[in-house]
Amino acid sequence: MVKLAILGCGNIGFFLAAKILHHYYPLSNKKENVVNENVELLLVGRQRLLNKLNESGEILLMTYNGTKIIIPRDHVNYVTDVKKIIEFQPDYVLVTLKVTQTVEVMREIAELDGKVIIVSIQNGVRNFDLIRSIFLKSQIISGMIVQNIIYSNHCNFTQTSNGSLFFQFTPSTHFITSILSNAGINSIITTDIRSVQYGxxxxxxxxxxxxxxxxxxxxxxxxxxxxxxxxxxxxxxxxxxxxxxxxxxxxxxxxxxxxxxxxxxxxxxxxxxxxxxxxxxxxxxxxxxxxxxxxxxxxxxxxxxxxxxxxxxxxxxxxxxxxxxxxxxxxxxxxxxxxxxxxxxxxxxxxxxxxxxxxxxxxxxxxxxxxxxxxxxxxxxxxxxxx
CATH class of the missing domain: 1.10.1040.10 (N-(1-d-carboxylethyl)-l-norvaline Dehydrogenase; domain 2)
Known part of the structure; x- marks a missing residue:
């Protein structure tokens, strides 16, 4: 069992969640919050989006190629309390926060330092250093998403540009990229993530x-x-x-x-x-x-x-x-x-x-x-x- 948490679940976070849940959690699987008995997923985000999720009763993602992905509400474990990540004890935390929130939010889960692998999927070039200033022991994988995901209404999201996720090579990168790639999220490992970030x-x-x-x-x-x-x-x-x-x-x-x-x-x-x-x-x-x-x-x-x-x-x-x-x-x-x-x-x-x-x-x-x-x-x- 691999436990994933998406921290800062907005447009990018919901895109990742919808793809992961769609692949690993077929609608015939009724087990609460469990993705195909191999991956357990926790989403952490704003109250506003939780309200939208509850009102709509589903996540709806329209992919770039026109595929419609619908995830029922009862298949989504979404919380607003950041501390719930500590209780969840994830193996990986996928950080999709805005850089302006990184330090403040990461401090709230600092006790996980050394117990979790952090994957930063954020805009900007400073996130690794900001996270490292708090997580001194944990392995941190820098990433970058090039797709554009927009929010329309309710809990509906649309992918308006195609592309891949790029991740810095580390000993643990292949495992997380294999999970994402299996879910239809094209993931590329690079030895020079800094060039991708500046691009x-x-x-x-x-x-x-x-x-x-x-x-x-x-x-x-x-x-x-x-x-x-x-x-x-x-x-x-x-x-x-x-x-x-x-x-x-x-x-x-x-x-x-x-x-x-x-x-x-x-x-x-x-x-x-x-x-x-x-x-x-x-x-x-x-x-x-x-x-x-x-x-x-x-x-x-x-x-x-x-x-x-x-x-x-x-x-x-x-x-x-x-x-x-x-x-x-x-x-x-x-x-x-x-x-x-x-x-x-x-x-x-x-x-x-x-x-x-x-x-x-x-x-x-x-x-x-x-x-x-x-x-x-x-x-x-x-x-x-x-x-």
Whole structure:
């Protein structure tokens, strides 16, 4: 018997749970909370989603290829008390928390240190270090999911992009990837998860645009929004190269360095390539940051544009202290930011967060591309945000 706990069970957590339960727990098996007598599964998440699960009576997942997976409520062991994981005594904890929650939540189960294997399936590049600061003895496996999973209503989820889960090679990685692969979750073991994380970060720079513009389709249909997004990616590629950080394109059919050029292409060509080369279904695609806006939650912007700005500042400081070499050219001094567009997006999202904090509610007013551009280039705060 293998015991798995999914901690932070939101969109990604429900995707994993639905696939695992669908494969290991056939509907003919009525044993409470047990998955095929081989795997026992515990989900830990927010009260809001537990309410949705109870109201709907099922988990419904629509996969990228159109398969509908339905898991009845009585097959799902979902709790909101993090301490229940300690009672559960899992072999593996799959962490799907937002990075902003990682330290606080992991501290609540710190007594499991050395007794459990932690699998981080989170956006960002700092989660391993954050978890390691609390779990000093446990083995930690870094992972990254490249699929986009959106929540629609009730307890319904849709996979809007295809892809795999990537995991850092460790002595224990093969066992957990075999469980996931058997459940139809394509899992790949790599010796360089950091490159995968930074590759995903490049794509996730678009999360902020979808939140600011109101939807993924809205920004991809706007030439100005696409151009701002492309410049953010060019800035990111430059500072990643300048920091000697590799990044990989997952399983896409073209080098990730070409993504800014796709965004800069004419509307018809850009939309065709995004749909047919990147495999994104943009009509109903949403970003997790857009959900954060609507629910009034703190976003992961510091781990996205914030990470690019941070790397750019390190390069700039090194340059100012005597010059560094980038692309064979020595850069002199000066205080010009290497990442003005990423910095502008970072600051605009922070303003929205401040507004939500002050008004104690979510944000649902889309910004036009011209408003975003005016803020980046001239510091003009959109009228709707002026307190």
């Amino acid at each position: 995903k970060l490049l794509l996730n720079l678009g999360n902020a645009f979808a939140a600011l513009g109101g939807s993924v389709k809205q920004i991809l249909d706007s030439k100005t929004y696409r151009h701002i997004y492309a410049i953010c990616q060019w800035e990111a590629i430059e500072v990643l190269d300048g920091s000697d950080i590799n990044f990989v394109p997952f399983n896409y059919k073209l080098p990730i360095r070409l993504m800014p050029y796709i965004l800069y292409a004419p509307d018809w060509l850009s939309n065709f390539l995004i749909a047919n080369v990147l495999g994104m279904k943009t009509n109903n695609a949403r970003s997790s940051m857009l959900e954060d806006f609507s629910l009034g939650r703190k976003t992961e912007i510091e781990e996205l544009q914030g990470e690019i700005v941070r790397l750019g500042e390190i390069i700039r400081k090194d340059r100012d202290e005597g010059g560094i070499i980038m692309d064979g050219v020595k850069l002199g001094g000066g205080d010009r930011s290497l990442t003005p567009y990423n910095h502008g997006i970072l600051e605009l999202v922070k303003l929205v967060e401040e507004w939500m904090e002050e008004h104690k509610k979510g944000w649902d007013i889309p910004f036009t591309a011209d408003e975003v551009l005016a803020f980046i280039e001239y510091g003009i705060v959109p009228q709707t945000l002026q307190f």
